[in-house]
Amino acid sequence: MKAMTRAPRGAKQLPTGDVAATYNEFKEFEGRRYTGMRVGRSHKWNYDPGVWTEKKVTPEQWQINYAVTKRRVGRAPEGSGVPVGTAYHWYILAHQNVTKLNANEYTTSLTGMKFKLAHRRADKNSWSASTRAQRRQLIKILEQVTKDLEREAAADDKQRRKGAARVHVLKPTKSKRAAHAKRPRAA
Numbered sequence: 648m649k650a651m652t653r654a655p656r657g658a659k660q661l662p663t664g665d666v667a668a669t670y671n672e673f674k675e676f677e678g679r680r681y682t683g684m685r686v687g688r689s690h691k692w693n694y695d696p697g698v699w700t701e702k703k704v705t706p707e708q709w710q711i712n713y714a715v716t717k718r719r720v721g722r723a724p725e726g727s728g729v730p731v732g733t734a735y736h737w738y739i740l741a742h743q744n745v746t747k748l749n750a751n752e753y754t755t756s757l758t759g760m761k762f763k764l765a766h767r768r769a770d771k772n773s774w775s776a777s778t779r780a781q782r783r784q785l786i787k788i789l790e791q792v793t794k795d796l797e798r799e800a801a802a803d804d805k806q807r808r809k810g811a812a813r814v815h816v817l818k819p820t821k822s823k824r825a826a827h828a829k830r831p832r833a834a
Contacts (some may be wrong), residue, residue, distance in 0.1 A: 658762075669685075670682070670684065670724070670727040670728065671727075672685075674686070681690075681731075683728075688706040688814075690719065690795045691719075691720040691721075692717040692718060692719060692720065693717070693718050693720055694714050694715050694716075694717050695712060695716045695717070695718065697713055697716075698713070698714055698715070699711065699712070699713045700712045704718065710751065720778045729768075729769070730768075730769040730770070731769060732769030732770075733767065733768055733769045734766065734767040735763060735765070735766050735767075736763070736764045736765045736766070736781065737758070737761045737762065737763055737764065737830060738764055738773065738785055738788065739759060739761045740756050740759050740760050740761075740762075740792060741758060741759025741760070742757070742758050742759055743755060743756070743757050744756050744758075746781070757818050762785075764776065764785060765780075765781050784808025
């Protein structure tokens with residue numbers, strides 16, 4: 648176990664020692680070994696002014712392209728991370744929420760997930776997975792996301808039906824029961 652530095656109450660405890668070593672050591676997640684940032688940790692980045700281009704291809708579909716340099720907020724610990732020149736191929740599934748402010752401006756936020764399809768080491772010319780293998784991996788990802796969405800929709804439907812069922816089993820109020828009881832009986 649790594650020694651922990653003393654931090655103010657409520658602050659995160661940070662390991663002392665070689666941060667690069669903890670970054671590069673093998674970890675396990677759901678039975679798979681990996682290196683790099685531990686699952687659950689996060690990065691924060693600032694993006695330089697970038698260029699977002701979009702082309703309408705159907706009434707509801709747009710092709711997008713976005714290119715920009717991103718910069719880490721703060722500094723990476725010395726010796727941590729992959730070598731300069733390493734490349735990644737990510738696939739992003741996201742919600743973009745946009746509100747028009749005036750004729751030429753919109754607010755926009757992007758919230759979603761990104762999935763690693765492949766990487767290329769700094770000292771290699773080839774990717775860790777062929778184009779075909781990346782496509783197969785993307786299909787698996789999209790199938791899993793589809794299953795997750797269907798499971799969430801089924802759970803929502805079940806909750807909705809459960810709520811609707813409760814409405815049907817409501818008993819009459821005391822005053823309605825009393826009024827019903829006071830009706831004269833047919834002889």
